[in-house]
Amino acid sequence: MWIYEKKLQYPVKVSTCNPTLAKYLIEQYGGADGELAAALRYLNQRYTIPDKVVGLLTDIGTEEFAHLEMIATMIYKLTKDATPQQLRDAGLGDHYANHDGALFYHNAAGVPFTATYIQAKGDPIADLYEDIAAEEKARATYQWLIDMSDDPDLNDGLRFLREREIIHSQRFREAVEILKEERDKKKIF
Amino acid sequence: MDEREKSYFTRMKSYSPYHSPFDPCRPIGKKFYSTPPNLYIGFQPPGMEQFDPHTALRKGTLWPAFWDYYENPYEAKG
Numbered sequence: 173m174w175i176y177e178k179k180l181q182y183p184v185k186v187s188t189c190n191p192t193l194a195k196y197l198i199e200q201y202g203g204a205d206g207e208l209a210a211a212l213r214y215l216n217q218r219y220t221i222p223d224k225v226v227g228l229l230t231d232i233g234t235e236e237f238a239h240l241e242m243i244a245t246m247i248y249k250l251t252k253d254a255t256p257q258q259l260r261d262a263g264l265g266d267h268y269a270n271h272d273g274a275l276f277y278h279n280a281a282g283v284p285f286t287a288t289y290i291q292a293k294g295d296p297i298a299d300l301y302e303d304i305a306a307e308e309k310a311r312a313t314y315q316w317l318i319d320m321s322d323d324p325d326l327n328d329g330l331r332f333l334r335e336r337e338i339i340h341s342q343r344f345r346e347a348v349e350i351l352k353e354e355r356d357k358k359k360i361f
Numbered sequence: 362m363d364e365r366e367k368s369y370f371t372r373m374k375s376y377s378p379y380h381s382p383f384d385p386c387r388p389i390g391k392k393f394y395s396t397p398p399n400l401y402i403g404f405q406p407p408g409m410e411q412f413d414p415h416t417a418l419r420k421g422t423l424w425p426a427f428w429d430y431y432e433n434p435y436e437a438k439g
Contacts (some may be wrong), residue, residue: 182418182421266439308411309400311395311397318431319433331421331431333421334431335421335423335428336421338427338429339422339427345399346405349404
């Protein structure tokens with residue numbers, strides 16, 4: 173069960189009406205390394221991972237939904253009140269033709285989200301290594317987005333999200349260490 | 362991380378890719394890649410320094426050792 177807190181994890185502020193940035197940001201919404209893929213991946217893998225790290229996957233998977241909500245807010249704000257002409261000029265003509273201003277789970281190139289973006293191998297090490305890779309890929313995506321964005325307020329939010337990817341990667345790495353450890357055995361090196 | 366490791370610990374690395382006289386784009390010079398602190402620390406040791414709660418909420422981490430500010434490294438090239 174979840175309890176919803178009606179506020180964002182980090183305040184989202186956007187300085188300019190910039191639908192082009194929204195087009196890029198949608199990569200983190202419905203892309204292969206996006207927040208939706210992350211949330212679904214962790215919240216699904218957690219059923220078949222050793223007890224010691226189930227809680228970690230639940231916590232991080234839940235936080236990914238909070239990030240998804242931030243990305244959605246950014247995209248919404250960047251395109252709100254934009255005219256069809258502005259959307260067309262920003263390369264969002266294809267999106268407008270299908271969705272008007274609605275958000276949709278696809279990547280920056282318009283490829284719809286698919287469950288094949290995520291994996292669940294059932295092997296704890298394989299799954300955790302996938303999770304670490306996913307966090308690093310999301311971190312890189314945030315870097316490329318910051319590189320292309322000239323909106324300081326938006327970048328502030330993107331930097332927060334990038335930092336969270338670093339922390340998540342750290343915790344998954346620690347989970348691997350926990351699972352590697354010999355149980356009930358004195359550590360002698 | 363011991364003191365010796367800290368001394369050569371940088372959060373951004375770079376290399377210079379080969380540029381052929383027949384490559385049409387102006388050489389980018391250095392290519393950069395990020396190597397954030399989570400790659401170096403291993404299992405987090407107890408008793409690490411903390412940000413105050415308000416600062417931590419803004420930065421996205423409670424731990425200064427894990428904080429990694431990112432800036433577009435190519436901006437100055439114009």
